[in-house]
Amino acid sequence: MERVTAPDGxxxxxxxxxxxxxxxxxHGGGVTIEExxxxxxxxSDRFTVHxxxxxxxxxxxxxxxxxxxxxxxxxxxxxxxxxxARYVIGHSYGGxxxxxxxxxxxxxxxxxxxxxxxxxxxxDGTYLxxxxxxxxxxxxxxxxxxxAAGVNTHSAVSRxxxxxxxxxxxxxxxxxxxxxMGELLPMTLFETRQVLAxxxxxxxxxxxxxxxxxxxxxxxxxxxxEHHTKLARVIPRARTMVVPGARHDAIAIAxxxxxxxIAEFFAAPLxxxxxxxA
Numbered sequence: 077m078e079r080v081t082a083p084d085g086x087x088x089x090x091x092x093x094x095x096x097x098x099x100x101x102x103h104g105g106g107v108t109i110e111e112x113x114x115x116x117x118x119x120s121d122r123f124t125v126h127x128x129x130x131x132x133x134x135x136x137x138x139x140x141x142x143x144x145x146x147x148x149x150x151x152x153x154x155x156x157x158x159x160x161a162r163y164v165i166g167h168s169y170g171g172x173x174x175x176x177x178x179x180x181x182x183x184x185x186x187x188x189x190x191x192x193x194x195x196x197x198x199x200d201g202t203y204l205x206x207x208x209x210x211x212x213x214x215x216x217x218x219x220x221x222x223x224a225a226g227v228n229t230h231s232a233v234s235r236x237x238x239x240x241x242x243x244x245x246x247x248x249x250x251x252x253x254x255x256x257m258g259e260l261l262p263m264t265l266f267e268t269r270q271v272l273a274x275x276x277x278x279x280x281x282x283x284x285x286x287x288x289x290x291x292x293x294x295x296x297x298x299x300x301x302e303h304h305t306k307l308a309r310v311i312p313r314a315r316t317m318v319v320p321g322a323r324h325d326a327i328a329i330a331x332x333x334x335x336x337x338i339a340e341f342f343a344a345p346l347x348x349x350x351x352x353x354a
Contacts, residue, residue, distance in 0.1 A: 080128070080158045083150045086137035090155060091127045094120025098161030099342060101127040102152060104168030105192070105264040106257040107328075108133045112167075114330035122339055126159050130170075132263055139263070145270045148173040153181050163342050167327045168192045169267045175307075176274070178284045184346065187289040187338050189327040190300045192268075194275035195307075198299045199229060201272045207265060216258050217246035223261070228324075230297045278306035288314035289341045291334065293322030300324075 080088040091109065093116055101116065103109055109116075109127040116125045129136035130148060140147045152173065156162070162184040166174030171191030178186050194201065203226035210219035221241035225234035233241065248254040257264075274280075288311050290304035301318060308314045319326060319334045326334055 078158070080154050082137070082154045084140060084147075086131075086140075088128050088137065088151055088154060089135040090158070092124055092159070093117075093127075094122070094124045096123045097163060097342065098159050099123045099125050099163040099165060100152065100155055100159065100161050101125060102148075102164060102166040102170035102174045103127070103130065104170045105267045106260045107253075108256065110134075111253070111325075111328045112330075115165075115327055115335065118330050118332075118335045119339060123163075123342060124159075124161075126155060126161055128155060130173075133260065143266050143270070145173060145176055145267075145274070149177045149181065152177050156181060156183070163187075165189070165327075165338065166191060168324065169264075169271070172271055172274075175281060175284065178286050178288070179281070183286045185287045185289075185342060186284075187291065187341055188304075189291045189334070190293060190296050190324050191290070191303065192271050193303050193307075194271050195278055195303045197275070198302065199297070200226070201268065204265060204268060204272075207261075211262060211265075215242075216261065217249055218242045219261060220245040220249065220258060223264075228297055229299070278303070278310050281307055282310040282312075284311045284314075286313065287341075287346060289317060289338065290314055291317040291319060291338070293324060293326050294318050294320050295322055296324040296326075 078090045080090050082088055103112055108129050116127060119125050131137055131139035164174045164183050165187045167189045169192045171188040172193055174186055175191055203222050207219045207222050228234050249258045290308055292300040292304050304316045308316045317337060322334060
């Protein structure tokens with residue numbers, strides 16, 4: 077493990093594994109780099125994967141207040157500068173961070189999986205107030221049930237009565253990953269509100285000059301594919317990929333049908349990648 081000094085003087089713990097060109101992983105909300113062990117392992121025979129826990133998690137420094145996605149971009153910039161890496165993978169909220177970062181940091185190639193964005197009014201974020209209320213009342217399972225339904229709008233489970241969904245989440249919170257996600261839920265809400273604060277059209281990302289792979293899961297909420305399609309129309313060097321049977325957490329599960337195309341994307345010559353026509 078190495079230490080990277082952030083612009084505010086905080087010390088970022090950097091975990092690097094593998095050999096080859098450097099790729100920086102920006103993980104999603106509600107989790108840590110621990111959930112991406114399979115992805116890291118399956119890329120590390122071809123790339124040096126640099127992973128770090130975002131602020132407020134495990135070995136990461138405390139989050140700066142008031143929180144802003146710009147702080148995340150500063151930390152990513154410090155990691156890129158320290159490692160010399162110019163390739164980035166971002167998942168969910170980490171995809172939002174990485175895409176915003178690509179507007180001002182020297183990122184040459186960016187792979188996003190289910191990037192968390194709010195484009196043209198979708199997805200709806202009105203459920204967040206109910207989550208805040210549940211957390212203030214100490215009802216973590218209820219709060220998680222509301223979040224799950226608000227995010228997974230396509231799921232049949234999201235249409236079950238709230239009491240049933242709360243019971244399911246209460247059981248989930250007893251698992252190791254459930255406990256971690258429950259502990260991080262207040263932080264996840266702060267991050268989600270940053271996504272909402274940057275709501276707009278895909279045109280906001282037209283200035284991204286990196287080669288971009290916009291991957292999403294066929295079994296994830298449909299707005300991810302919708303957003304990626306809109307982004308591919310305005311980002312000059314972007315293309316989309318839908319992964320059959322993949323859910324929102326597929327990048328952590330790291331099936332070959334997702335990992336291999338990402339590896340090929342990073343390995344391809346910069347000058348020969350196809351782009352999606354406008």
